Amino acid sequence: MVGAGIVGASIAWHLVSAGARVTIVAAGGAGGVATPATFAWINASWGNPETYFRLRSRSMREWTRLAAELPAVGLSWCGGLCSDLPPADLEAYAAQHAAWGYDIRLVDRAEALRIEPALAGPPALAAYAAGEGVVEPGTAVAALVGDAVARGATLLGGTTVRRLATLGGRVTGIETDGGTIAADEVVLAAGVAVPALAAGAGVDVAITAAPGLLVHSKPHPRLLNGLVLAEAAHLRQAADGRIVAGADFTGTDPGEDPGATARELFARAKAMLAGADRLEFDHFTIGLRPTPFDGFPIVGRPQDLQGLYLSVMHSGMTLAPAVGVFASQELLTGRRDPLIDPYGPDRARL
Numbered sequence: 029m030v031g032a033g034i035v036g037a038s039i040a041w042h043l044v045s046a047g048a049r050v051t052i053v054a055a056g057g058a059g060g061v062a063t064p065a066t067f068a069w070i071n072a073s074w075g076n077p078e079t080y081f082r083l084r085s086r087s088m089r090e091w092t093r094l095a096a097e098l099p100a101v102g103l104s105w106c107g108g109l110c111s112d113l114p115p116a117d118l119e120a121y122a123a124q125h126a127a128w129g130y131d132i133r134l135v136d137r138a139e140a141l142r143i144e145p146a147l148a149g150p151p152a153l154a155a156y157a158a159g160e161g162v163v164e165p166g167t168a169v170a171a172l173v174g175d176a177v178a179r180g181a182t183l184l185g186g187t188t189v190r191r192l193a194t195l196g197g198r199v200t201g202i203e204t205d206g207g208t209i210a211a212d213e214v215v216l217a218a219g220v221a222v223p224a225l226a227a228g229a230g231v232d233v234a235i236t237a238a239p240g241l242l243v244h245s246k247p248h249p250r251l252l253n254g255l256v257l258a259e260a261a262h263l264r265q266a267a268d269g270r271i272v273a274g275a276d277f278t279g280t281d282p283g284e285d286p287g288a289t290a291r292e293l294f295a296r297a298k299a300m301l302a303g304a305d306r307l308e309f310d311h312f313t314i315g316l317r318p319t320p321f322d323g324f325p326i327v328g329r330p331q332d333l334q335g336l337y338l339s340v341m342h343s344g345m346t347l348a349p350a351v352g353v354f355a356s357q358e359l360l361t362g363r364r365d366p367l368i369d370p371y372g373p374d375r376a377r378l
C-alpha cells in the first residue's frame with residue numbers, strides 16, 4: 029500500500045481485516061497529505077448523477093458499519109443544512125434526492141434556526157439532510173492505521189517511493205531510498221502523487237490538483253450542531269471546538285495572498301454566527317485536491333499491467349469505506365463490485 033491518507037488507510041485496514049499481508053508505505057507518517065487539509069463532509073449531496081449518488085450513499089452506510097467495527101474512527105452523523113442554491117434548485121435537489129431515498133427535507137427559517145440556533149442569519153429555505161456527517165480526518169486515519177498494524181500490517185512511515193519496480197509487464201514491487209520492496213500487488217493510494225508514480229510503469233492517470241484553503245478558529249464552546257452549507261461559506265465545528273470554514277467545502281482559492289484570503293474568509297464565517305464574538309482565528313490550511321479528469325474516482329487495475337491497483341479520488345472522506353471494501357474484495361477475489369465498476373482507470377476520457 030503506497031499512501032496512508034484516508035484512502036490508503038481504509039484499503040489497508042480492509043485488506044488486513046480480510047486476512048491479507050499488508051505493508052503500508054508513506055512518505056510522511058500516517059495521516060496523508062490532502063486528508064489533514066480536508067473539510068471532511070460525508071455526503072451524497074446535490075450535483076451528481078444517480079450512479080455516483082448510489083456509490084456515495086453506499087459509502088455512507090459503510091461508514092456506519094466501519095464505525096461499529098472500529099468506534100475510534102470517531103464518526104458523527106451530525107446532519108447538513110444546505111442553503112447554497114437558489115430556492116427552485118433547492119426544491120429540485122430535495123425532491124430528486126428524496127425520490128432516490130436520501131434522508132432529506134426542506135426546512136423554513138424557523139426550523140433552520142431550531143437545527144442551528146447559532147446562525148445569525150438563518151436561511152429562509154434550506155434542505156436538511158440529517159444523515160450527513162463528518163469524521164475528524166486525523167482521528168479516523170490514526171484509528172484505521174493503528175488497528176491495521178495491531179492486526180498485523182507493517183507501517184513504513186518516512187519512506188518515499190521513487191518508482192514502481194516492473195518486470196515483463198508486471199509491477200513487482202516498489203523502489204525506495206532504502207531499497208526495493210517486493211509485493212504481489214502494489215496499491216497506489218498516494219493522492220496527487222499517483223500520476224507520477226503510475227507514469228513510471230507506463231500508466232497514464234489524469235487528475236488535477238487544485239488548491240483549497242480552509243480556515244480554522246481556536247477552539248470555542250459549541251456553536252454548531254452539524255454542517256452548515258450556506259452561500260457565504262461552508263462551516264462545521266470540529267470535535268475539538270474549532271470552527272472550520274471554506275468558501276465551500278472544497279476550499280477557497282488561496283489567491284496571491286493566502287493569509288489575506290484566510291482573514292477575509294474567517295471574518296465572513298464569524299459573521300454567520302451569533303454569540304461568536306470571542307471566536308478567534310487560529311490558522312489556515314491549503315490542500316491539493318486529487319481530482320480525476322471527470323470528477324469521479326479512479327479505482328481499479330489498469331489494463332495490460334498485472335500487480336498494480338490504483339485508487340485516487342476527490343471525496344475520499346466520503347468514499348474511503350466503500351473503496352476499502354470494494355478494492356480489498358477485488359484484490360483478493362477478483363470480483364469487481366458493480367457500484368465501483370464505472371470508475372476503472374481505463375474509462376474513456378471526456
Ligand SMILES: Cc1cc2nc3c(=O)[nH]c(=O)nc-3n(C[C@H](O)[C@H](O)[C@H](O)COP(=O)(O)OP(=O)(O)OC[C@H]3O[C@@H](n4cnc5c(N)ncnc54)[C@H](O)[C@@H]3O)c2cc1C
Nearest residue numbers: 032033035055060061062063069189219240315343344346
Ligand atoms: C480543501 C479540501 C476539502 C475537501 N473536502 C472534502 C469533503 O468535504 N468531503 C470529502 O469526501 N472529500 C473532501 N476532500 C477530498 C478528500 O480530502 C480527499 O479525496 C482525500 O483526503 C484523499 O485522500 P488520499 O488518501 O487519497 O490522499 P492523501 O491524503 O493526499 O494521502 C496521500 C498519501 O500518499 C503518500 N505518498 C505520496 N507520494 C508518495 C511517495 N512517492 N512515496 C510514499 N508515499 C507517498 C503520502 O505520504 C500520503 O500518506 C477535500 C479535499 C480538500 C483538499
